[in-house]
Amino acid sequence: MMTVKQTVHFGAGNIGRGFIGALFSQSGYHVTFVDIADEIIQKINEEKSYQVQLATEQKESVTIEHVSGLNNIKQEEEVVAAIQNATYLTTAIGPNILPRIAPLIARGISERVSVTNEKLYIIACENQIGATDILKKHIFEHLDEETKGEIEGSVYFFNSAVDRIVPIQDQDSLDVLVEPYYEWVVETTETIPTVEGMKIVEDLAPFIERKLFTVNTGHAVIAYLGYLEGKETIDQTLSDEKMANQVRETLKETGAYLVKAYGLNEADHLNYINKNIERFKNSYLNDGVTRVGRAPIRKLGPEDRLIRPATQAQKAGLSYTNLAKAIAAALLFDHPQDEEAVKIQEMINEYGPAYVLKTISKLDEDSDLTKEVVRQYHELKK
Numbered sequence: 127m128m129t130v131k132q133t134v135h136f137g138a139g140n141i142g143r144g145f146i147g148a149l150f151s152q153s154g155y156h157v158t159f160v161d162i163a164d165e166i167i168q169k170i171n172e173e174k175s176y177q178v179q180l181a182t183e184q185k186e187s188v189t190i191e192h193v194s195g196l197n198n199i200k201q202e203e204e205v206v207a208a209i210q211n212a213t214y215l216t217t218a219i220g221p222n223i224l225p226r227i228a229p230l231i232a233r234g235i236s237e238r239v240s241v242t243n244e245k246l247y248i249i250a251c252e253n254q255i256g257a258t259d260i261l262k263k264h265i266f267e268h269l270d271e272e273t274k275g276e277i278e279g280s281v282y283f284f285n286s287a288v289d290r291i292v293p294i295q296d297q298d299s300l301d302v303l304v305e306p307y308y309e310w311v312v313e314t315t316e317t318i319p320t321v322e323g324m325k326i327v328e329d330l331a332p333f334i335e336r337k338l339f340t341v342n343t344g345h346a347v348i349a350y351l352g353y354l355e356g357k358e359t360i361d362q363t364l365s366d367e368k369m370a371n372q373v374r375e376t377l378k379e380t381g382a383y384l385v386k387a388y389g390l391n392e393a394d395h396l397n398y399i400n401k402n403i404e405r406f407k408n409s410y411l412n413d414g415v416t417r418v419g420r421a422p423i424r425k426l427g428p429e430d431r432l433i434r435p436a437t438q439a440q441k442a443g444l445s446y447t448n449l450a451k452a453i454a455a456a457l458l459f460d461h462p463q464d465e466e467a468v469k470i471q472e473m474i475n476e477y478g479p480a481y482v483l484k485t486i487s488k489l490d491e492d493s494d495l496t497k498e499v500v501r502q503y504h505e506l507k508k
């Protein structure tokens with residue numbers, strides 16, 4: 127009997143089911159989803175398949191099969207066993223959750239290397255530069271020295287960039303609505319088993335920075351400014367030409383940095399910007415500004431989509447006024463259902479916006495960037 131290739135994917139959410147898990151299933155793998163959400167796991171085990179539907183007028187859909195689910199809190203032993211049999215282990219769980227799943231992955235790896243030296247490829251699919259390196263660091267904190275030596279040459283860690291807009295879904299169904307476009311870029315020089323839709327590169331830096339500082343920066347600009355204007359969705363916000371212009375101007379700032387840092391062709395990059403603004407206009411996605419703006423503490427981090435391009439532009443003597451406006455709008459994102467937004471508002475009320483920029487974004491209080499953000503914060507607040 128032919129053994130089916132196995133993969134373990136942590137996070138049976140939007141990207142897990144709608145993108146990465148779906149690609150593995152379509153490449154002939156059995157996908158074991160691991161999640162803490164019991165209802166999702168039970169549904170996956172009961173229904174054994176779901177639909178991925180495209181956000182287009184025709185609503186084309188594909189059936190995703192050969193899937194099962196495990197709860198990582200209640201079924202640790204089973205997760206460890208699944209890791210023993212897997213060729214790939216991927217995550218799409220949120221960068222802040224990586225440290226929480228690392229101990230179980232470490233256990234899975236330890237038990238695996240004691241019985242096999244078959245190769246295992248670990249890839250974190252999160253919106254964060256170096257997410258797999260971060261996961262690896264957390265996993266290594268839970269491995270003994272002997273195992274760390276043993277995994278050399280059998281467990282591989284690859285960084286990646288994931289790009290597909292998947293909005294919040296109807297919670298009663300496993301089906302997932304996704305945009306037609308996707309890109310999954312994985313950094314490695316190894317020859318690895320084929321997964322349909324996975325693009326391999328030797329150097330991820332230009333890909334992830336171009337993606338993060340165009341798709342995610344652009345999306346964040348729309349989300350935070352749209353929220354301030356009382357808009358519900360991304361496409362609704364963008365239907366205002368002024369807003370489309372504001373996004374384009376901001377992305378020209380990140381673009382100037384990217385063109386300089388990676389020698390990109392300016393005209394090609396402008397096309398890439400415009401192509402992404404068109405992606406954001408997809409009204410079939412019905413994508414909420416509060417989803418895209420979620421977790422503003424993470425999004426205002428020093429290496430994330432708003433602060434890093436602004437500090438890089440400042441260092442390179444490039445313009446960052448529009449980025450400063452987006453950062454100011456992020457400071458005004460007071461969505462009561464977002465824990466991080468609530469925390470930022472509490473910090474601002476107590477210590478002011480410059481304090482938030484210092485503690486969360488690691489910006490000097492007397493830097494020109496901080497001064498510009500604070501100036502625009504007060505302008506926007508009026």
Ligand SMILES: NC(=O)C1=CN([C@@H]2O[C@H](COP(=O)(O)OP(=O)(O)OC[C@H]3O[C@@H](n4cnc5c(N)ncnc54)[C@H](O)[C@@H]3O)[C@@H](O)[C@H]2O)C=CC1
Pocket residue numbers: 136137138139140141142160161162163166198218219220221223226227251252253288289290291292293
């Ligand atoms: N939704 C999108 O359009 C895109 C999202 N991403 C990235 O993909 C990652 C996942 O995002 P989404 O799929 O949108 O989020 P999601 O919220 O739909 O899915 C995350 C899943 O992780 C599970 N989870 C949370 N804590 C857990 C834990 N301790 N143990 C096990 N499972 C846990 C949740 O129950 C949920 O099912 C994030 O890093 C995001 O930035 C990247 C590109 C596109």
Ligand SMILES: O=P(O)(O)OC[C@H]1O[C@](O)(CO)[C@@H](O)[C@@H]1O
Pocket residue numbers: 253288289290291292341342343345346417418419420421
């Ligand atoms: O998933 P995050 O990092 O919270 O940010 C939302 C962003 O990620 C995406 O989900 C896709 O890249 C976008 O929709 C949005 O730019």
